[in-house]
Amino acid sequence: MSVADIDHRPAKKRRFFDDAPEASSPPGMVQSSIEPKHVEALEAGRSTASGFDRALFEAVVGPISEASLKKLQDAAANDTGRAINMYLDGSWQAHTEVAATKPVLPSPPLISRNSSQSSTISLSRMPDHRYVGAFGVGAWATRSGSGLIKHNELVKIERQKGKSTKLGRGGKPLPLSRQRADIIVRFTNSKGEEVGRLPKDAAAWVSSLVDTGVCHFEAVCVYTPERIRVNDTIYLQLRCFLRRQIFKGELIQPLDSNRATGIFEEKETSEEQELRLRQVSLVKLFEEINLSPVSANTLTQKHKREGILQAAEIAEQYELQKDNTKADGSTPTSDDEAEEGKELEQDQLDSLYQKAQSFDFNTPEREPVDTFILNLRKYQKQALHWMTSKELDTKASDAKGSMHPLWEEYNWPTKDVDDQDLPIVDGQDSFYVNPYSGELSLKFPTQDQHCLGGILADEMGLGKTIECLSLIHSHKSKTAQALAEAEPSLQTLHKLPKGDAVESAPCTTLVVAPMSLLAQWESEAAKASKPGTMKTLVYYGSDKAMNLQELCCEANAASAPTLIVTSYGVVLSEYNQIAKRGGDRAAHGGIFSLDFFRIILDEAHYIKNRQSKTAKACYELSAKHRWVLTGTPIVNRLEDLFSLVRFLRVEPWSNFSFWKTFITSPFESGNFIRALNVVQTVLEPLVIRRTKDMKTPDGEPLVPLPPRTIEVEELDLSKAEQEVYDYIYTRAKRTFNATVEAGTLLKSYTTIFAQILRLRQSCCHPALTRNKAIALEEEEAAAAADVANGLADDMDLQALIERFTAEESEQDANKFGAHVLKQIQDEASHECPLCFEEPMVDPAVTGCWHSACKKCLMDYVQHETDHHRLPLCFNCREPINQRDIFEIIHHDDDDGDFDYKPKGTLFFEPQSKNRAASPDSSDDLYGSSTPSPGATETPTNHPQSKSKRISLRRIGMLGSAKIAALITHLKTLRHTHPGLKSVVFSQFTSFLDLIEPALSREGITYLRFDGSMSQKTRASVLSAFTADPLLPEYDNNPTTRKASTIGQRSASSPTVLLLSLRAGGVGLNLTAAKRVFMMDPWWSFAVEAQAIDRVHRMGQDSEVKVVRFIAKSSIEGRMLKVQERKKFM
């Protein structure tokens, strides 16, 4: 018998057609196989018949042509006996088609075939399994004996997996789960007797292909020794068929079941592993049968197979390690778990974003619905359009012709291994394989990813939040829409959820955001919506004590909140609670018990580590639409993006071994371009990203921001400050020179830095240099420099600084008789004798109670001192004691500062003096502690301001020039722009400590924000600062009222926010402020610019003025030069 006969394989007598009746099954495609689905039926079949026996057939009827035999075989449904009969009675000639039979029917009805024209048969549908190729293998015998197998005999390839009848020794079936070690592939002769096994290397992948139901194998014995002994080699030719069922559906979604069931189990490993096995096997198969793709993405062409295999091996090792670690019980969970993956270089990142950023300014826009009351900018409307279309998945509109980059196209072979024509299936000349996942498809895989959401990666400040809110308004679920149109009476249907399943929440969008942004979301939502159209619920802390499921379920849709805002922490803790309860989502009644309409993860780089618990918890959140917002989709590793994709459930990227195979491994092995290209293709349909520096085609900036002016204000240090500065400077210089001489400059650079730091501090306020931590550093420095000198110097410095901090001796308050006070007040309202301003600007008085503008007076004293003259009073020529110069502080009603009375101030108003009780204030205030009648009368002389009080505060030459300048600015602002808000940045929180009392003294209300504060405090500080005193907060929903206590605003909200440069650098939105004061420069202007951008960002509606205070001719000036240099770099 020739090899040409090989494909005339008698097969098992039964077939299991899933085809529609008209489908015919070609010969060669219908042979038996072991289909796990029908194992039992097969068993039954095998016991009664062992398939078509050609030898028997020919022995009875004589030789017959191939074609005829095929038809016969077909017609007789592989029943040899029947075939003989049909042949003899001629009925097979009429047989055209085999009608579909139900799988259990043993004999299909006969349908005669009317023609026998060509050997090329055309089918209208894909057969059960279709030939793809053949390969040879040298198998080995497990039995000895003769006549076990003959040349050209058909051989069955069997896997014994799951056959409890065979494996269940001792009545104990082996577990059905994967037996990893079991890769044995047996082959049996036509009688079903085991003859031998496939060699291990082939068995490894054949087994997995059979197990996973990808392939069906048929084999024919090519060579066998006459008499077989164990371990003899038997050569087989394996013919390989792809099963139709693996093409079913568009894509196999192997992880679906995993998601649905084992959500809180550690199942991923085995699942991922199985997938990988299958994928590797498939690739190997194609290699063996020498099938190469007719078209594949050019970029994947190269390095393809070896890459895949290599990656798989890497993955294998990785999995092993993972398994090991799991065995140790140390599941990686913590957020700060060391992340894997190489970091990306900046230029790589840039090229990555390039594609996603190639934003087309002509993309359609979409107007938000009218319940959204803010005005959107053009690009925001475009984002809205994009987002809605992503959610609606209008893929019909964009006819993308490009093949999915990961897929390869293969042609079905038209000839089999024996050069025989194979049946053709109409319209199915080719099939598609994804060698990276092992998925197969008959349909053209487009790049379209069925993810009803995406990544909104606009740069910070472009209004991601607003865009999302507009989406929430503009695209609602059908339920919600129906609800809006329905009669109110219908809405009252009140049904409780069944409570045993995850309920759908069709009207609710869940926003997960960092805790500090919860309040911001809430207020933005309120701002953006027509009253009553947005029901917001902050689900956090003690406000969680409600049953969300009940609240949001479909039955309650009418009263369900539109927006639930919660934090990553809440998600994690609920996840943990549910995990503890064994994964019962519904019973918990929290966020996991609902299937939301939409989930938005704000600042989604929080979940960039896919191994962190938070990330895992977020993956399990259930929603129809999934969005992530982040300004930095990739922080520094490609894996960062994976986590987002995983959350979005973008198939197939959300499969990590897939991701690893295709992106991480090539990237780590240095194949950057390829990896980045793929990432680009992943990103492109998913991401919309615009940057602030983008320009519209007309050259307009994307976000027109109001102008921003930065002004450097050079300040003269006061004399005492200068002394401290000079002192530190000289010493630093000496240290420096000493180290240069000693040649230890590099070693002692920390010392130098410490000295420089102290210099910078002394520019701010000399007391800063006495900071304990700094003092320590300094001690070391001093020791390194000159011990002997150090002591004396230190005392010097101490003495100098003490002039700033020393307690002033209280002078006799009686000295300030009523008439003096009256005189002061009268004088102060007159013209300044020095500059002729009327009334005086910031009046100040000398020890002899003569008034002038503070500045005039100070200038005068300075002038006289500079000329080595004793300053005499300009009026009475009394010598002026520099320490006895006082500012007159007016406490106007309109300052609204009654609650912010500076400590340590004594007021002329007797009833207020009790407030002045703090003895630790270093700033001495004088007042009439023994109220004389005159003192109380003084104010009454001013008819309209009965409660007008004045107090005196010592100024002298001892203040910090910067604080003084700041106060001057703020006070001017208070008069010119009442209510205007300012932000004050300093990098030294200790400096902020010193600014605080100065502000209190001036009656300037302020808030403070620094790194030491808890998130809750920060949030309340921010909301208090942002609060608009003019607009009362509106609150339309009783459920939110409780949650929004932090948003409560008082009539006078503070106008100044003290921020530490480091804590305030990121994320904050301080557009409520219009002025920025930078108290001290940083080495790089970028850091300052970032801080300034907190205020000068999207949402800022008026001009922003920035004042940077720089101490004249000090190290700060040089820092500015360093900044300049850095700018050029």
Place this chain on the structure above:
Amino acid sequence: MALPKRIIKETERLVAEPVPGISAVPHEDNLRYFDVRIHGPASSPYEGGIFKLELFLPEDYPMTPPKIRFLTKIYHPNIDKLGRICLDVLKSNWSPALQIRTILLSIQALLGAPNPDDPLANDVAQHWKENVTAAIETAKEWTHKYATDTAT
């Protein structure tokens, strides 16, 4: 440099409420430079005379006193040949609270009350001490000679 508000105000007031017997007019091209005329006080040797002075407000006025000098020759123990004036408020006793007006008044007063004990022109002071009548006579002559309309 812009003119400080104080100088503008002083100038305005000198024009609006002139001091009897004193006039001070700023130069158009330099508002810090004033042409001053002082009438000799009554019952003094300088009565009837109109004395021209120049007055200059330095950069740091009013921290430093104005610079002022007689242009008209005058026979006075506290004023030297060059017209420089010995007056404490123009030197050590200057105060920024003083103004052009007050300074000119002081000068006017100085004309009425020469102080030979604190001389600037030593010879005149000597003369004044030795023979007051003759000195006053000379002063009158000089006034007539240099400080009247007929004189240039």
